Amino acid sequence: xxxxxxxxxxxxxxxxxxxxxxxxxxxxxxxxxxxxxxxxxxxxxxxxxxxxxxxxxxxxxxxxxxxxxxxx
Amino acid sequence: xxxxxxxxxxxxxxxxxxxxxxxxxxxxxxxxxxxxxxxxxxxxxxxxxxxxxxxxxxxxxxxxxxxxxxxxxxxxxxxxxxxxxxxxxxxxxxxxxxxxxxxxxxxxxxxxxxxxxxxxxxxxxxxxxxxxxxxxxxxxxxxxxxxxxxxxxxxxxxxxxxxxxxxxxxxxxxxxxxxxxxxxxxxxxxxxxxxxxxxxxxxxxxxxxxxxxxxxxxxxxxxxxxxxxxxxxxxxxxxxxxxxxxxxxxxxxxxxxxxxxxxxxxxxxxxxxxxxxxx
Numbered sequence: 001x002x003x004x005x006x007x008x009x010x011x012x013x014x015x016x017x018x019x020x021x022x023x024x025x026x027x028x029x030x031x032x033x034x035x036x037x038x039x040x041x042x043x044x045x046x047x048x049x050x051x052x053x054x055x056x057x058x059x060x061x062x063x064x065x066x067x068x069x070x071x072x
Numbered sequence: 073x074x075x076x077x078x079x080x081x082x083x084x085x086x087x088x089x090x091x092x093x094x095x096x097x098x099x100x101x102x103x104x105x106x107x108x109x110x111x112x113x114x115x116x117x118x119x120x121x122x123x124x125x126x127x128x129x130x131x132x133x134x135x136x137x138x139x140x141x142x143x144x145x146x147x148x149x150x151x152x153x154x155x156x157x158x159x160x161x162x163x164x165x166x167x168x169x170x171x172x173x174x175x176x177x178x179x180x181x182x183x184x185x186x187x188x189x190x191x192x193x194x195x196x197x198x199x200x201x202x203x204x205x206x207x208x209x210x211x212x213x214x215x216x217x218x219x220x221x222x223x224x225x226x227x228x229x230x231x232x233x234x235x236x237x238x239x240x241x242x243x244x245x246x247x248x249x250x251x252x253x254x255x256x257x258x259x260x261x262x263x264x265x266x267x268x269x270x271x272x273x274x275x276x277x278x279x280x281x282x283x284x285x286x287x288x289x290x291x292x293x294x295x296x297x298x299x300x301x302x303x304x305x306x307x308x309x310x311x312x313x314x315x316x317x318x319x320x321x322x323x324x325x326x327x328x329x330x331x332x333x334x335x336x337x338x339x340x341x342x343x344x345x346x347x348x349x350x351x
Contacts, residue, residue, distance in 0.1 A: 012143050012203070059209045063210055
């Protein structure tokens with residue numbers, strides 16, 4: 001999952017990932033999206049730029065296999 | 073000891089960030105203020121957990137780590153530091169707030185946000201409801217009881233009220249008008265065109281360069297290096313400091329700076345009272 005805070009400076013950025021993704025998916029250039037979200041430092045910018053979100057795959061796997069194995 | 077009193081001039085206050093100039097001060101004071109803002113101003117954060125149920129694909133430890141990093145709004149006057157509280161750190165309503173996160177997914181995956189956290193005290197809530205905490209697959213449940221308390225940045229990063237907090241020297245530029253020949257390169261003064269930050273400009277009346285935007289000067293001395301006649305002198309002014317402070321949102325900026333100054337004064341008082349016999 002996307003981290004709550006920037007690893008380097010500690011600024012809260014967890015709430016911005018979904019907004020960032022929405023803006024970039026709608027065709028906005030990445031630098032414009034950063035300005036829109038007021039992310040100015042390059043430490044916080046790399047958090048958004050380099051993040052790979054794979055929690056959805058894990059949830060999907062969880063739904064497929066784990067639920068059958070351990071009935072909760 | 074007869075120097076004038078230090079004072080603060082606010083340059084820019086934009087949302088959660090502030091830029092101000094600390095004048096008539098010295099490096100020791102500026103650095104003490106910076107370090108106290110980072111590591112000693114107390115702030116609320118979740119620090120104890122009771123995980124009652126967690127069947128989500130996110131592990132307990134990761135969940136706890138994520139929850140603890142969420143900044144909470146803080147009322148400094150309403151709460152005591154646990155070690156200074158009347159309960160001596162056991163946990164009472166004067167130093168502790170209970171929060172509960174209880175989310176259950178139905179037949180489809182659910183994202184848990186910080187807005188799902190229910191606080192027992194309206195003064196202490198997540199600064200923003202949009203922090204994703206976990207994702208649940210169908211039928212998963214999260215039930216956690218959390219205890220927030222005041223803490224200091226030196227104990228854990230979750231208790232840090234500021235993200236970026238830095239200062240730099242105020243630049244002072246002196247143009248020696250007797251040796252400056254106003255050398256140009258393509259019609260622009262060489263020192264002006266050399267400046268990577270573009271903070272130098274030409275004085276329209278005299279034709280000499282001057283520092284138009286001292287706040288953005290990084291004291292790189294590119295203008296000094298390019299000058300063949302040693303007519304420019306650029307020096308840091310060690311009595312003025314340009315501060316840049318950015319809050320995480322849990323405390324307002326003026327409160328952070330004011331509290332930092334108060335803590336510094338308390339520390340000085342304590343020091344003086346301890347060495348009192350030698351004065």
